[in-house]
Amino acid sequence: METGNQTRVSDFLLLGFSQDSEHQPILFGLFLSMYLVTVLGNLLIILAVSSDSHLHTPMYFFLSNLSFVDICFTSTTLPKMLVNIWTQSKAISYNGCLIQVYFFTVFIGMDNFLLTVMAYDRYVAICHPLHYMVIMNPQLCGLLILLCWFIIFWVSLVHILLMRRLTFCAGTKIPHFFCELAQILKVACSDTFINNVFMYVIAALLGVIPVTGILYSYAQIISSLIRISSAWGKYKAFSTCGSHLTAVSLFCGTGLGVYLSSAVTHSSLQNSVASVMYTVVTPMLNPFIYSLRNKDVKGVLGRLLNLAAPCS
Template sequence: MEAENQTEVSVFLLRGLSDDPELQPLLFGMFLSMYLVTVLGNLLVILAVSSDSHLHTPMYFFLSNLSFVDICFISTTVPKMLVNIQECSKGISYLECLIQVYFFMIFAGMDDFLLTVMAYDRFVAICHPLHYTVIMNPRLCVLLVLGCWLTLFWVSLIHILLVRRLAFCTGTEIPHFFCELAQILQVACSDTRINNICLYVATALLCVFPLTGILFSYSQIVSSLMRMSSSEGKYKAFSTCGSHLSVVSLFYGTSLGVYLTSAVTHSSQRSSIASVMYTVVTPMLNPFIYSLRNKDVKGALQRFLSRATSWP
């Protein structure tokens, strides 16, 4: 099979989660349900926060952005998979694949960055409460979110431009249910050393550093809590971090699980199944975690739903 220039490759094949025809209706129903629950749950969080003036604070501003990113994150991969299952097809066009890679990297990175920014917000609130309103002013909050978006737009664009220079073989099959950069580099028919170097550097900068920032923030928070004499103050401070800690643990736990699964088993199918955890399950569970563990969000949701149901 001869390698062709990427401009001549019109379609890739996505292996998907299973080739069993009998499982396709089950997979379609399951992922459609998870997608609808994710969109509805995160949309409710956004509406509840925006409609309640008590939640117009930096922490909930970042939470609204996280919910919006989670909707976009799952919308990057699941709808195409549902279409392919419905049409009994594995094809995805070259352009669609690049677009999927681009937005997947942006939204996955935004999840990572927003969790880091939210950890910094909790650090300032607990360790420097008297200066919280001055430090976490609206201008800084907007600049932090805007800086995250701009950084990821350009980093993702660099990766896409590097992929554009690669050659692929006709009928290339991607061993995944969506176009992921690492999987695309593995099936390329040309030298990918520069791509891999950029991928490793980006992973270090966009994953390791944010995680380090989260760990540092919580180490300072724990140290500050240990110095508190009031048990009520400790409980109140910890309760504001509980939801965020749960989401951080879920995001990094599932991401690490995918990495370990692919490193240990070397099975693309098992790696794809594990990827469902952080690409689909995590965005779906985030609104439930915040609404169940956070009294403010739970109260805002109840008030919003009561107003919505009583609307004539």
Template sequence: MKTENHTGVLKFLLLGLSDDPEQQLLYFGLFLYVYLVTVLGNLLIILAVSSDPRLHTPMYFFLSNLSLADICFISTSVPKLLVNIQAQNKDISYTECLTQVYFLNTFAGMENFLLTMMAYDRFVAICHPLNYTVIMNPRLCVLLVLLSWLTMFWVSLIHILLLNRLTFSTGTEIPHFFCELAQLLTVTTSDTLMNNIFMYVVAALLCVLPMTGILYSYCRIVSSLVRMPSLAGKYKAFSTCGSHLCVVSLFYGTGFGAYLSSAVIHSSQRSMIASVMYTVVTPMLNPFIYSLRNKDVKGALGRMLSRGASCL
């Protein structure tokens, strides 16, 4: 008979993506490749922004923080998956599981906030260009990022404190490759009313409101572009939003896909595929989207790499 506990010695079983040894080997190579590419790509973005004075602007300050959040986001789940595949072990301790939940919520929330700040930056740049440097001053940008980090640290901590009240059975199986808040609430033997209420309130405040802010910013941007007399001016102004729009679409599209697949479809396999897109593929694609679509970032990367090559 399974014992019930919620101490640090309790272990969960992460069922992972597959039990087939050949498939596990394939997944190990694939996820290791994706992880290394993600970390390298986002590090290059951070180095390019920090080393090039021409990118010392609010937009690229937010972009470098987004790249940092992407590295941390994927590092919360993929290394543990790789270790479990390599060791042929599905165990994850209670403490490790709650740590994953804490940091996954923190970094996902930070991406949400940063995408909203970037949308606001584009709104000010296009709709209020003469006041841009006054409104988007360095002090405000740093303050927005710090407040976002503090907000997510505290919100995630409350999630963990509420989870710590729950009781779990030793050896509980989690049909996923990482510990997700919603998954833990479905496998507990305790009442989760308080957890669910807080989770939905947080989702409404920290997801719906920022998304509404992004939509409002782009509605105002489109309205301003329509009033521009020059077609070339319209194209130049909107082209600065192209990369951000792609990242926003990817982030929210995969995020809603992961949520709907777990809440509506009730298929663990489809839910995991959607979660892979959200937690693994999105952080990998973000630096490619900005480096391929943005001339300033491409130029900064080229100059940085050429300086590095000349030093060798």
């Protein structure tokens, strides 16, 4: 798209959900509540894992990393949206938008990687229980996390470097509540072919490879469970995967919903509402998924809450 008024703009406008000023207090209260629940819930998971030596295992190490990433994930988008609602402003600076794109890409990628690593952890625990602590040693766990961070940091940086070469028209409006890469490329005033190719290739690689890893891990787990003769043994082994399967289904299901929504409809409001599911709802629900289905975590959280309660 070529326009006569191309410039490296200083600000973008985030259109958000509603132009009606009467709806703004409701949206502010709703998203503030969801943000606080997300931060508090994930902080409690991190505190529980770090404070109890019985939870110093690979599974809970990855869970605490997932909670940290979920806090950062929601903090990338929600605080700016809440400020804009409160001040009745839609502006976000050009540099602020690039920073938001960078960290959003980092943390959504880390969510994806961590769920894959957690699937591998469950595969080793069920299919190779006698060698679990030897295979999933602290060095390997740390290396897996560092490798995930390294890959996604560089992928996100390339996205930003490619975006820096684009030009935008004055008064550019982004039909979303945050700076999403795909939406920004749609409103650019210069050629985005290279950006789109890189975005789709990376999305395919970072989508297909982790999903393939998760499917392979659970195929091996199911194959191993079939060979267990005891029904109780099968239930006990598979129950350790319940929380992870729920989290994976929620993350992948909402992500697929956003993709289908953007493909089927051109309504910016519907796309924004669909995006809320994986940017806000999923990180908010993860602490409940992992605590409500896990006796160890529930026990530690109960003790922490009892300690925090004032003595009568």
